[in-house]
Amino acid sequence: MNASTEVACLLKSFGNMAEQSLVGLEMAKADGLKVVGIYCIFAPVEIIRAAGALPVGLCGKRAEPIAAADGRLPPGSHG
Amino acid sequence: MERENSMSQDYRSMWETLGLDLEAHDALLGVLGDFYRDIYLSQKNRPEGMGYFDFVMSEVHGLRIRELLDEKAAGRKIIGSYCVFVPEEIVLAGNATLVGLCAGADFAMEEVEKILPRNTCALIKSTFGFKLGRVCPYLEAADMVVGENTCDGKKKAYESLGPLVSNLYIMDIPQVKSEKGKELLRTEYFHFKDAVEALTGVTIDAERLREGIHTVNAKRRALHRLAGLRAADPAPISGLDALLANQVSFYDNPTRFTDAVNKICDELEKRIAARQGVFSEKTPRVVISGCPMAVPSWKIPSIVETSGAVIVGEESCVGERGVRNLTDGSAQTLEALMDAIVDRYFKVDCAIFTPNPDRLAHIEEMVRTYKADGVIHYGLMFCQPYLMEAIPVERALEKKNIPCLRIDTDYGMEDVGQLKTRIEAFVELIK
Ligand code: SF4
Numbered sequence: 001m002n003a004s005t006e007v008a009c010l011l012k013s014f015g016n017m018a019e020q021s022l023v024g025l026e027m028a029k030a031d032g033l034k035v036v037g038i039y040c041i042f043a044p045v046e047i048i049r050a051a052g053a054l055p056v057g058l059c060g061k062r063a064e065p066i067a068a069a070d071g072r073l074p075p076g077s078h079g
Numbered sequence: 080m081e082r083e084n085s086m087s088q089d090y091r092s093m094w095e096t097l098g099l100d101l102e103a104h105d106a107l108l109g110v111l112g113d114f115y116r117d118i119y120l121s122q123k124n125r126p127e128g129m130g131y132f133d134f135v136m137s138e139v140h141g142l143r144i145r146e147l148l149d150e151k152a153a154g155r156k157i158i159g160s161y162c163v164f165v166p167e168e169i170v171l172a173g174n175a176t177l178v179g180l181c182a183g184a185d186f187a188m189e190e191v192e193k194i195l196p197r198n199t200c201a202l203i204k205s206t207f208g209f210k211l212g213r214v215c216p217y218l219e220a221a222d223m224v225v226g227e228n229t230c231d232g233k234k235k236a237y238e239s240l241g242p243l244v245s246n247l248y249i250m251d252i253p254q255v256k257s258e259k260g261k262e263l264l265r266t267e268y269f270h271f272k273d274a275v276e277a278l279t280g281v282t283i284d285a286e287r288l289r290e291g292i293h294t295v296n297a298k299r300r301a302l303h304r305l306a307g308l309r310a311a312d313p314a315p316i317s318g319l320d321a322l323l324a325n326q327v328s329f330y331d332n333p334t335r336f337t338d339a340v341n342k343i344c345d346e347l348e349k350r351i352a353a354r355q356g357v358f359s360e361k362t363p364r365v366v367i368s369g370c371p372m373a374v375p376s377w378k379i380p381s382i383v384e385t386s387g388a389v390i391v392g393e394e395s396c397v398g399e400r401g402v403r404n405l406t407d408g409s410a411q412t413l414e415a416l417m418d419a420i421v422d423r424y425f426k427v428d429c430a431i432f433t434p435n436p437d438r439l440a441h442i443e444e445m446v447r448t449y450k451a452d453g454v455i456h457y458g459l460m461f462c463q464p465y466l467m468e469a470i471p472v473e474r475a476l477e478k479k480n481i482p483c484l485r486i487d488t489d490y491g492m493e494d495v496g497q498l499k500t501r502i503e504a505f506v507e508l509i510k
Pocket residue numbers: 161162163164229230370371396427429430431
């Protein structure tokens with residue numbers, strides 16, 4: 001494998017990162033690990049990991065679910 | 080007439096000395112005067128005592144500024160504030176005068192939007208507009224301007240206001256009603272006391288502080304009395320006029336203001352005894368809740384009261400949220416009096432606090448006390464704390480069968496037609 005195909009391969013693995021992470025999460029939970037959701041980089045992941053738990057960022061990254069929040073949050077909210 | 084001319088001549092040189100932009104300021108006063116005449120002087124059955132407030136408003140940039148400048152000449156300091164968390168008791172104890180600086184009209188918007196993002200609430204934008212347009216004599220007369228870390232909009236905007244004024248003092252405010260939060264407020268209030276002392280050269284002792292507490296409590300009591308009389312049906316005073324009294328409380332000499340409000344209350348008591356009101360009996364009654372309404376943001380109350388309803392209470396910082404709690408002035412030591420001040424202000428249920436259940440409880444209590452038929456929630460667009468809270472508040476009220484109309488607006492007049500339609504429909508509903 002030359003360097004550029006190696007990079008392409010690596011990059012490909014990022015393509016379905018979300019799905020992979022979900023599988024990883026399920027496995028971790030099945031192994032009895034606790035999963036801690038965080039919304040801000042002020043939540044110290046060091047402490048979460050030191051306690052043997054897994055930190056997961058929960059901030060929305062996609063536009064599709066926004067419609068479901070209509071009526072509960074004012075339009076124009078940052079989040 | 081001649082006297083009037085020389086008086087306004089006098090004011091012009093006063094405004095010029097303060098560094099106001101005379102031309103822009105003339106335009107502002109012109110608009111304000113027209114607005115006041117159309118909205119206030121056109122009301123029917125007003126209490127005679129409102130004459131005092133008409134006069135204060137007609138002289139809001141004239142005589143009152145002259146008085147403040149006279150106070151300054153006599154060595155007193157003027158402190159400006161943007162929030163009811165700035166304790167007037169401490170300011171008075173330090174031989175200074177507190178004035179509110181929040182503005183309720185758009186001004187110099189083009190300039191403002193070079194400094195602030197477009198989607199900033201109207202209150203913050205107009206405050207900047209009055210500075211950039213150089214039309215606020217209160218701000219220019221202030222020896223110290225207090226900014227507080229309340230909502231994100233204000234706390235970040237103060238970073239941009241800092242370079243525009245020479246005397247900005249920042250006060251941190253907690254966001255959670257915990258022991259730690261209270262400790263923060265306490266630290267900040269002691270720090271503020273030191274800053275006032277440094278500004279005025281006066282050492283604040285227990286006696287001075289007690290006197291300050293006494294003066295501010297008297298003002299609050301007068302406003303409580305006024306609020307209580309509005310429970311009568313027919314309502315003895317319009318919501319517009321009661322709002323004006325609350326608005327003027329941020330500018331006027333506190334003792335004179337207290338007397339004026341008490342005089343109105345004497346008159347209202349007679350009206351109530353004679354079953355006289357500003358509107359007829361059984362007029363639908365509304366409580367307004369939400370963002371503060373600074374002068375001259377009279378848009379919503381004026382629409383409500385020309386749509387067949389009467390406003391019987393304001394759950395707002397220019398209203399009950401600002402004045403409902405008294406400060407216990409019975410303690411002997413300075414330390415204990417300062418603690419009483421902290422206790423009092425820590426109860427203010429502003430939406431910047433999380434969670435903030437007291438506010439909902441207070442709205443419900445006001446609905447009961449003033450026998451309101453519904454609540455209109457007034458939110459300024461882009462005001463995250465109040466717009467966020469508006470939705471759960473509306474849901475909670477509706478669960479209790481209290482109709483609620485949620486309005487998000489700004490200081491512009493573009494939405495007046497649409498608002499009128501919605502408010503009229505709401506009034507029909509609560510009849
Ligand atoms: S609404 Fe909150 S931030 Fe605004 S004046 Fe009231 S307490 Fe201060």
